[in-house]
Amino acid sequence: MDLNSRIPEGPLAEKWDKHRFEMKLVNPANKRKFHVIVVGSGLAGASASATLSELGYNVSCFCFQDTPRRAHSIAAQGGINAAKNYRNDGDSVQRLFYDTVKGGDFRAREANVYRLAQVSVNIIDQCVAQGVPFAREYGGLLANRSFGGAQVSRTFYARGQTGQQLLLGAYQALEKEIARGGVRMYNRHEMLDVVVIDGVARGIVTRDMVTGKVQSHVADAVVLGTGGYGNVYFLSTNAMGCNVTATYRAYKKGAAFANPCFTQIHPTCIPQSGDHQSKLTLMSESLRNDGRVWVPKKKEDCGKKPGDIAEEDRDYYLERKYPSFGNLSPRDIASRAAKEVCDEGRGVGPGGRGVYLDFADAINRLGESAIRERYGNLFEMYARITDENPYKVPMRIYPAVHYTMGGLWVDYNLMSTIPGLHVIGEANFSDHGANRLGASALMQGLADGYFVLPYTVGNYLASAKLAKVTADHPEFKAAVDKVQAMTDKLLSIKGTRTVDSIHRELGNIMWEKCGMARNEKGLKEALELIPKLRDEFWNNVNVPGSGAELNQSLEKAGRVADFLDFAELMVTDALHREESCGGHFREEYQEEGEAKRNDEKFAYAAAWEYAGEGKAPILNKEPLVFDNVHLSTRSYK
């Protein structure tokens, strides 16, 4: 497998400029002759679709929701990073680059991260021009807040709805282009296969979720912006529809899947309330600006009301263990620290799986109205879900699956190992290494979609020699038949288990064996359990209804089928990576409770190649070279 990262030559700071100049351009009059398919309409997909259309390409955009505005980017709360240095606190492109590489525990590709930091400043300009109502100071200039893993204040925000406002900006640009005729939008369509002809991606097969019609779409380039795979855990902060199907099926067609075991467990989520739970709700990391995290020092205090526990009997464990970053330690570290104190029996709330996030000090210092101004909507959401008033009693939080750093392997041009198949946003693996810093997902999605992909797709189209292909091509017919056969199979099993019950069971295996902490024994057990559950699914699942109508059980069944395959790949990756780094914490590899990397053996991206049904995937390695950042042990102490 060719894992050429195509990183341009030259000094880090000049690579992107140089590359932009060297890339081939498509003549404006020829652009409309090229058809580009974009799957997904989140920050990455919507911004890419709109921008490609503005440039003159003929774009088709697909989403499974009823409108592109509902893509899960909408749920991001806290903010978006950019190296504007508006605070004059010493920020720079170099510092954002450094923080991101370090935050990712030195498992990301330097050149991509540097470019991300460079274009971050353009994103804020672009979004403001579109009318994104970022928070402002009284002087009319943009406000900032701090986020984990950084000692500068570089996060731009729109109350607790930053993702919503950025997505609406991209969505509105997309709708503008739909109205102009540059983009054709396919709502309620699910991509079920990528079609590869003569070694290059030439289109996709979709199912119309209302009529059930399976259809071929031919294109000159295909872009996947289909998000992450956190729902392999069943319970996560992802939306219910988030799935791995598009990326996993691309993997089966030859796209390498990189670092699938790198998953992010977010430290501040509302704890689970019972077995009925369908998803978990995040409380923005921005809350850690003013909230203090603590648990009782003594186990026997855990049952007491928090107000009855004296100050000296509280353990502000993040402040104690990481004095320089304190409550703003990176996500993986804060999550593991919470697990640790709960494992010691000092957790609070039902089942002892929770820690306090306390605003009392901030309310005393700044007043309740200042806190309401900053986090009002988050406090309301918390109160609605838990029936508790966080202005009066501390919030209870617990880590939950939130984001996946792994994804399809891409080169510097965001192209996968299948030529013509590009991957953007959370769906690719490139920028966050083994741990993503807060407020960096929005930055990456928009960087890819607005400022990187539109150039690199042009370069691909100008260089590729593509033969004319129609939907009658045997590869399209074969893909349609395969999709149809899978639908028929799922509907024919008529067993006794619901799709959700099997998904829940899979999630439980993954959380227990491949969650916040992993070890060889547990991972090997997971490799026994997953195939058994997969057999159970294919022999005993019950999918009601038909394929020729809106059938939500059928949609879920297809996604869970892919999760059942993908889970094994994830565990295989976690087992092979005999080190701890970022979100991947192998219990065997630690030093005083902190992750212990092994740079000698594992300073590479693990790009897994599909080897065929029932065969072990093939490991390919892209060595990670750090010329500009000194490889060091992450310390937030």
Added chain:
Amino acid sequence: MSAGGLNLTLHVWRQSGPNKAGKIVDYPATNISPEMSFLEMLDTVNEGLITSGQDPIAFDHDCREGICGSCGVMINGAAHGPMKQTTACQLHMRTFKNGDEIWIEPWRAGAFPVIKDLVVDRGAFDRIIQAGGFISAPTGSPQDANSLPISKLDADDAMDAAACIGCGACVAACPNASASLFTAAKITHLGRLPQGQPERYRRALAMVTQMDIEGFGGCTLFGECQEACPKGISIDTIVQMNRDYIVAAASEREEKVEMGAG
């Protein structure tokens, strides 16, 4: 489940497809935890239906955090149910008591045709946005973000209006099935900002015209929309929309054709 479980009777609108006849069907919902969200209660009922060989109730939902705008049903005649500023996914069963009967229906509006059961087609909202609910700022063109100071008050007002999640509760709650609150929220969000000024009147005219084309009713200021809105968007935005629309209609003139420069 604990003794605190609720036993309820659901009366649910079932409709097998677009243009098919629908009817209310009764289902028991037993042993429902008060900690469940309304949609988790529906999940539980659906698991039972599937297990007993019946077709589960179709409903739109995705983020379950009250922000994506996918979910939305009439619950006992109220859009998103009885709790103010709360989407159906954020409504918790502790709001109900043992023995309650709950009527669950899809949004009712000519412009939102039913697709199946509780799922409706809200594509009309996208087309209203397409008509002008944007600022034309192609990627790559803007100046530095801080080169345009915006007063905090204007930014806050814009944000209040921009909080709309496009769920359609305002339409469902309106006796006229008007989309005025949805349309006005976008007109206000963009019209309150300096970036939105160049297209302000054009936008108002185009969006209001599209709203009429889609078959939404007119606004007679009942105010039901603002009561139902899960994001608390105020009908003051409709005043803004009407003002911009009137100015736009009065000053409408043919656009000049751009002549070639060589």
